[in-house]
Every structure is written in structure tokens, then in C-alpha cells.
Amino acid sequence: MRDVAIIGVGETQFGELWDRSFRDLGIEAGLKAIQDAKVTAEEIDAVYVGNMSAGKFIDQEHVSALVADYAGLADMHLPTVRVEGGGACGAIALLQGRMAIASGMYDVVVVGGAEKMTDVGEVQAAEILSSTADQEWESVFGATFAGLYAMMARRHMHDFGTKREHLAAVAVKNHKNGALNPVAQFQKEITAETVLQAPWVAEPLGLFDCAPLSDGAAALVLCSMDRARKFTDTPIRIAGSGQASDFLALHDRRDLTMMDASVVAGKRAFAEARLEPRDVQLAEVHDNFTITEILAIEDLRFVEKGKGGPATMDGVTALNGKISVNTSGGLKARGQPVGATGVAQAVEIVRQLRGEAGKRQVVGAKRGLTHTLGGTGATAIVHIFERGD
Amino acid sequence: MKTGIVSYGGYVPRYRIRPKDIGAVWGADGEAMGRALNIRAKSVPGPDEDVITISVEAARACMAKVDVDPQDVGAIYVGSESHPYAVKPTATVVSEAIGASPVLTAADFEFACKAGTAAMQTCMGLTLSKMYRYGLAIGSDTSQGAPGDALEYSASAGGAAFLIGTEHVIAEIDHTVSYTTDTPDFWRREGQRYPSHGGRFTGEPAYFKHVVNCAQLLFKRAGTSADDYDYAVFHQPNGKFPVRAGKQLGFKDAQMDAGLLVRDIGNTYSGAIMVGLCAILDEAEPGDRVFAVGYGSGAGSDGFDMTVTDDIAKIRRDGRTMKDMIADVKFIEYATYAKYRGKILMREAAA
Numbered sequence: 001m002r003d004v005a006i007i008g009v010g011e012t013q014f015g016e017l018w019d020r021s022f023r024d025l026g027i028e029a030g031l032k033a034i035q036d037a038k039v040t041a042e043e044i045d046a047v048y049v050g051n052m053s054a055g056k057f058i059d060q061e062h063v064s065a066l067v068a069d070y071a072g073l074a075d076m077h078l079p080t081v082r083v084e085g086g087g088a089c090g091a092i093a094l095l096q097g098r099m100a101i102a103s104g105m106y107d108v109v110v111v112g113g114a115e116k117m118t119d120v121g122e123v124q125a126a127e128i129l130s131s132t133a134d135q136e137w138e139s140v141f142g143a144t145f146a147g148l149y150a151m152m153a154r155r156h157m158h159d160f161g162t163k164r165e166h167l168a169a170v171a172v173k174n175h176k177n178g179a180l181n182p183v184a185q186f187q188k189e190i191t192a193e194t195v196l197q198a199p200w201v202a203e204p205l206g207l208f209d210c211a212p213l214s215d216g217a218a219a220l221v222l223c224s225m226d227r228a229r230k231f232t233d234t235p236i237r238i239a240g241s242g243q244a245s246d247f248l249a250l251h252d253r254r255d256l257t258m259m260d261a262s263v264v265a266g267k268r269a270f271a272e273a274r275l276e277p278r279d280v281q282l283a284e285v286h287d288n289f290t291i292t293e294i295l296a297i298e299d300l301r302f303v304e305k306g307k308g309g310p311a312t313m314d315g316v317t318a319l320n321g322k323i324s325v326n327t328s329g330g331l332k333a334r335g336q337p338v339g340a341t342g343v344a345q346a347v348e349i350v351r352q353l354r355g356e357a358g359k360r361q362v363v364g365a366k367r368g369l370t371h372t373l374g375g376t377g378a379t380a381i382v383h384i385f386e387r388g389d
Numbered sequence: 390m391k392t393g394i395v396s397y398g399g400y401v402p403r404y405r406i407r408p409k410d411i412g413a414v415w416g417a418d419g420e421a422m423g424r425a426l427n428i429r430a431k432s433v434p435g436p437d438e439d440v441i442t443i444s445v446e447a448a449r450a451c452m453a454k455v456d457v458d459p460q461d462v463g464a465i466y467v468g469s470e471s472h473p474y475a476v477k478p479t480a481t482v483v484s485e486a487i488g489a490s491p492v493l494t495a496a497d498f499e500f501a502c503k504a505g506t507a508a509m510q511t512c513m514g515l516t517l518s519k520m521y522r523y524g525l526a527i528g529s530d531t532s533q534g535a536p537g538d539a540l541e542y543s544a545s546a547g548g549a550a551f552l553i554g555t556e557h558v559i560a561e562i563d564h565t566v567s568y569t570t571d572t573p574d575f576w577r578r579e580g581q582r583y584p585s586h587g588g589r590f591t592g593e594p595a596y597f598k599h600v601v602n603c604a605q606l607l608f609k610r611a612g613t614s615a616d617d618y619d620y621a622v623f624h625q626p627n628g629k630f631p632v633r634a635g636k637q638l639g640f641k642d643a644q645m646d647a648g649l650l651v652r653d654i655g656n657t658y659s660g661a662i663m664v665g666l667c668a669i670l671d672e673a674e675p676g677d678r679v680f681a682v683g684y685g686s687g688a689g690s691d692g693f694d695m696t697v698t699d700d701i702a703k704i705r706r707d708g709r710t711m712k713d714m715i716a717d718v719k720f721i722e723y724a725t726y727a728k729y730r731g732k733i734l735m736r737e738a739a740a
Binding site for chain 1 (some may be wrong): 418421585587588589590593594
């Protein structure tokens with residue numbers, strides 16, 4: 001299997017981008033990544049696109065060909081693939097691109113992720129998001145995404161004494177990081193009081209415990225490691241990847257306070273990379289709700305099981321803490337254009353490892369990790385990245 | 390020769406409901422909603438009130454202030470998004486009620502919340518061109534908010550009438566300017582009972598973009614800035630938007646307070662800026678400068694730069710003022726509100 005490196009990154013502003021269409025966003029992110037990598041159209045072998053639900057959000061399927069077309073690549077007749085896997089689709093597209101190069105079939109691949117969520121109303125958007133849960137056993141009975149994650153939060157509170165203040169600490173930290181990220185949807189710090197006083201979405205999750213609906217796109221250019229130095233002095237190597245699935249419905253899971261898919265995906269990625277959690281300095285983890293980040297840092301063994309809340313409150317996961325988590329602001333503050341999420345997380349890690357993260361730079365960042373979820377954890381995918389020099 | 394406001398009259402139903410009582414029904418924190426919207430209560434039309442009766446009340450109040458012969462009113466336009474009839478005008482009933490029929494032109498206007506100010510502009514043109522001596526422009530609504538929707542906390546009822554002409558003008562309209570784009574922030578299709586809206590899309594790219602751009606154009610045309618005005622009034626879908634837009638334009642609370650009725654009566658849609666303007670004219674004195682920018686979803690803004698004349702002292706302002714109407718209140722709870730607003734399915738009358 002060949003080593004694969006990321007040689008170019010690009011992303012759009014994240015937010016409620018009323019005047020930008022799906023294709024505007026996809027093109028901007030893709031072109032930025034291609035320019036960053038300094039590859040030519042002729043050098044690109046394939047395009048992989050992560051997108052959760054353009055069919056429902058903008059009535060457009062077949063976005064794989066669309067993205068290549070509007071990026072001006074139609075007459076290259078490239079193979080284009082759209083990947084769907086709930087919120088994990090962007091990270092899965094990255095794995096597919098990596099595998100295509102590792103196998104020797106392709107040398108240079110563009111991986112993109114995009115979602116345009118604000119063309120539908122908020123209620124409809126929430127319904128579309130909930131469609132990654134189990135329609136027959138969960139959504140049909142009125143379970144919303146927030147409701148399902150609220151159950152996980154409650155159980156975590158019951159079993160480990162986690163408090164709302166601990167959940168709030170996740171939102172406060174991620175907003176603080178988001179304030180340092182010029183493409184973040186929310187570039188404003190908030191206080192724990194703001195989080196705790198916000199109206200309920202699904203108790204014990206309030207408005208500020210939830211990531212927003214967002215528009216945005218992100219893209220990466222992948223290349224075989226042996227050719228990567230032709231394009232860049234700082235290739236970022238994909239050291240390990242692990243993907244795992246689990247029961248679709250929450251009630252079938254073994255444990256509500258732990259996502260087995262995350263645990264397995266993490267173990268697989270660390271095993272391939274021959275690394276341990278202590279070897280990474282930063283991680284972008286899935287924080288669609290505050291509780292999700294607490295579960296993630298426990299499932300990935302950055303902190304002890306059940307201690308995710310207090311650890312967050314104590315600054316263990318703060319910028320330049322023991323492990324810097326969600327330096328981009330995470331889904332909570334950078335924004336959550338679903339299909340873009342996994343790719344945007346990788347963009348952040350690449351910038352950090354290159355030392356280009358500006359005010360939110362993690363000092364001495366050598367290795368980073370991304371963790372992305374589909375649904376309520378029925379899919380989890382972890383990538384570990386390291387400097388290739 | 391300048392055209393302007395010759396007389397004015399407003400009307401707000403006396404029934405009110407508080408955000409707290411609406412929220413209680415839907416399991417929501419109504420008080421917090423009221424604070425967020427800066428609305429203490431909203432007006433509710435009584436069971437025998439609709440856009441026709443509100444328009445007639447406003448038109449009568451307007452005509453009662455002056456000695457204009459209703460037969461000299463050559464045009465009546467009623468702007469609303471809740472005309473009782475889809476086909477059959479409100480304006481004809483108003484014209485009969487004030488004795489302006491039959492030699493006049495009349496029509497109903499619709500442009501979301503700014504149809505009334507569009508009617509004012511139309512009447513300005515008709516009177517400046519001497520096509521008619523006077524035109525009556527009305528903005529009036531019994532606005533709809535779906536049960537449980539955010540709009541239900543603000544959608545209220547009220548209206549105002551402005552007699553426009555070139556003689557005995559109490560407020561000269563020195564400049565008017567409009568800013569219009571196709572922006573689908575809020576809509577209601579034929580046959581639909583309640584409107585749809587784009588959530589936060591109704592803010593920045595809709596209300597603020599149009600109001601602020603229109604206001605800045607008006608400043609430019611008039612060669613003025615916020616400091617030149619004694620009063621400012623804006624379309625008021627809630628108590629926050631107009632204040633934020635006003636401050637962005639350089640106005641201070643003291644300039645905006647008199648016309649900001651939304652806090653006590655909610656959003657009267659086509660009537661909103663117009664009842665605010667009535668409240669200003671209730672207390673304005675000769676020489677006062679008034680700045681007004683309305684907004685209608687869909688979307689557009691109409692702006693007016695006005696100067697109050699000496700003639701304001703000559704009209705009868707001793708009748709019911711907007712302040713009187715705001716103080717004359719009967720609070721109702723949600724069940725009565727639901728009944729008055731026709732939200733309860735009644736037994737059908739025996740055949």
C-alpha cells in the first residue's frame with residue numbers, strides 16, 4: 001500500500017451564506033485547494049465528494065459530476081464519486097480518495113465536501129438531519145437528533161456525574177477557538193452563563209449546546225507520497241485511518257455513554273499509524289452537540305472514561321492544553337455544513353501541522369487526528385495525520 | 390408646489406394579548422420571547438373587525454380632522470395583506486363610508502407590509518400632477534401568524550389613513566425614494582391561511598438591507614443626516630429591528646420613541662409605520678422634520694423625508710390620539726384570542 005499525503009487545502013467561509021449556492025461553494029473550496037497544491041487539471045485523476053443530502057436540501061442529486069463540471073473539469077472526463085454516510089461522508093470521501101491512491105490506481109485525487117443547508121427552513125433542515133437516524137424506529141416516533149443526543153447526555157450525567165456546566169465548557173472552549181478562525185460561522189466568545197441560560201432544545205441540551213445549520217465547503221488535494229514533494233515542501237502524510245459502523249438505532253447500542261464505532265475506528269487508526277493517543281497534539285472531533293465532544297475524547301482515549309466533562313472544564317482540551325481539541329471552533333463554532341465537516345476537519349489539521357494556523361496555532365504540532373460521526377454514531381471514522389518531512 | 394399629508398387618522402383595536410399567554414399554550418417561554426422581540430403585548434381584532442372596518446375607522450378619523458369635502462377625494466387605495474376578499478375591493482367600502490363615491494378611482498394594494506406607503510407615493514403623484522385634488526392612502530392589516538409560530542407573538546391588527554394633497558398640507562413630503570429587489574423572505578400563496586417566512590433570512594438580507602439602503606439614499610437625496618430630524622420612524626415588525634436599523638443610521642432613542650408603537654401593539658404589518666407616523670403627527674409641531682422608512686417583504690422600502698408645516702395647528706387634533714388608543718386596553722387570554730381570530734372550528738349554521 002502506497003503512502004498518501006495531502007498537498008493542498010481549501011475552504012469557504014462557513015455560515016448562513018444566503019447569496020452563495022451549493023455549486024459556488026464547491027467550486028471555491030475546490031479551486032483554492034487545487035491552487036494551494038499547484039496541480040494542473042491534467043494532473044488530477046479523480047474527484048471524491050462528500051455530501052449528505054443535496055437531494056433534500058437543494059433538490060440536486062448527482063453532485064459528483066456537477067462539482068467537476070463547475071470546477072471547469074468536465075472536458076477532462078474524470079471519474080467522480082459522491083459519498084454518503086450521514087455526517088461522516090466527507091471523512092469517508094477522504095478515506096476513499098486515500099485508498100484509490102494507495103492502491104496505485106490514481107496518483108492525484110481531489111476530495112471535497114459541501115453542504116448548502118439554508119435554502120430550506122429550520123424545521124425542514126432538522127428533519128433532514130434526523131433522517132440519518134433510524135427512520136422506522138426513531139424518527140417516526142418523533143425522536144429528533146437533539147433528542148437522541150440528549151438521552152446520551154442524560155445517561156452520561158447519571159453514570160458519571162457529568163453536569164450541564166461540563167457540557168457548557170465544551171461550547172465556551174469551541175467558541176473561544178472559533179473567535180480565532182476567520183472562516184468560522186461564530187467568531188465570538190461566549191460565557192458559560194450564556195450556554196446555561198439558553199432555551200432548551202432537548203433537555204439537558206440548550207440552544208448553545210447545539211452546532212448550527214451552515215453552508216460551506218472544504219477540499220483537499222491528495223497525492224502519492226513519492227510524488228508529493230514535487231508539489232510541496234510540507235506534505236502531510238495520512239498515517240492511519242479507521243472506519244467503523246454500529247447499530248443504526250440508539251436503543252440497540254451496547255452503551256449510551258460510549259460510541260463503540262468511535263472506539264473501534266480510533267483503535268484501527270492508531271494501530272495502522274503505530275501510535276497511541278498521547279502521540280497526537282491536536283484533534284478535530286465531532287461536536288454536533290456538546291455531549292458528543294465529551295464522548296469523543298473519552299472514546300478516543302484522550303481522557304479517562306467518564307472524565308471528559310471535568311477534563312474540558314480543567315482546560316485539558318483547550319488550545320495548547322494537553323491535547324488541543326477543535327482548534328477550528330469545531331462544528332459548534334466553525335459551523336456544520338454536514339458534507340463538508342470531515343474534509344474541513346482535515347483542512348484544519350493540515351494548516352496546524354504546516355504551522356499556518358495563525359492565532360490558534362498549536363505549538364509543536366506534529367501529529368493530528370480527525371474524528372467524524374454519521375447519525376448518532378452508527379458510523380465513525382478517524383484519520384491520523386503527521387508531517388511528512 | 391409641494392404635495393404632502395393633509396390629514397391623518399389611525400386605528401388600533403382595543404383587545405390585547407401578552408406574549409406570556411401565547412407561550413403558555415405552546416409550552417414556550419413567552420415572556421422571554423416578548424423580551425427578545427421587545428413586545429409587551431399585541432393588538433387583536435375583535436370578532437366584528439377586519440381590514441375593512443379598521444380602514445373605515447382610520448379613514449373616518451382622518452377626514453374628521455379637516456374640512457375637506459369627501460367628494461374632492463379622487464382616489465382611495467388600501468394597502469393590506471389581509472383584505473377580507475380575494476376578489477372585491479376594500480377601497481370601495483371605504484369610499485362609500487366616507488362619502489367619496491361614486492366619482493373616484495379606487496383599488497386595493499398589496500406589497501406585504503409596505504402597500505400603505507406605496508399608496509401614499511401613488512397619491513403624491515396623482516395630486517402633484519393635478520389629476521385629483523386629494524388621494525386617500527390607507528395601510529391596514531389583521532395580520533396572520535400560524536398557531537405556535539414565532540410570528541404569532543407579533544402579528545397584530547391596526548391601520549392608518551393619510552389624506553394626500555397639495556393644499557393645506559400639514560407635513561410636506563420633501564423627498565421620497567424607494568429601494569426594491571426580489572427577495573423572498575416572507576410570503577403567502579393564494580389559498581394559504583398563514584404566511585411562510587425564511588427565519589433569520591428575514592433580517593440581514595431582507596429588512597436591514599432594504600431599510601438601511603433606502604434610508605441612505607434618502608439622506609443623499611435630501612442632503613441630510615440623522616441629526617437633522619426631530620422624529621424617525623421605521624417599519625416595526627418587532628421592537629428590535631427598527632431600533633437597530635435606526636441606530637445604525639445614526640438616530641437616537643429620543644428621535645424614535647414616539648413612533649415606536651410596536652412595543653405595545655405588535656406588528657400591524659401594512660399599518661405599522663403608518664400608525665407610528667400618526668403618533669408622531671399627534672405631537673409634532675411646525676418645523677419638525679420627520680424621517681420615515683417602511684419595509685415590505687418580497688422586498689422593498691419606501692422612504693419619506695417630511696417637514697411639518699404651520700397648518701398642523703389648524704387641524705383638529707383634539708380627538709382620539711394614538712396614545713389614547715394604546716392606553717384603551719382590554720387584555721384577553723389565548724382561548725378568547727383563538728375565538729376572535731377564527732382559529733376555532735364552529736358548528737355550521739343549520740341549513
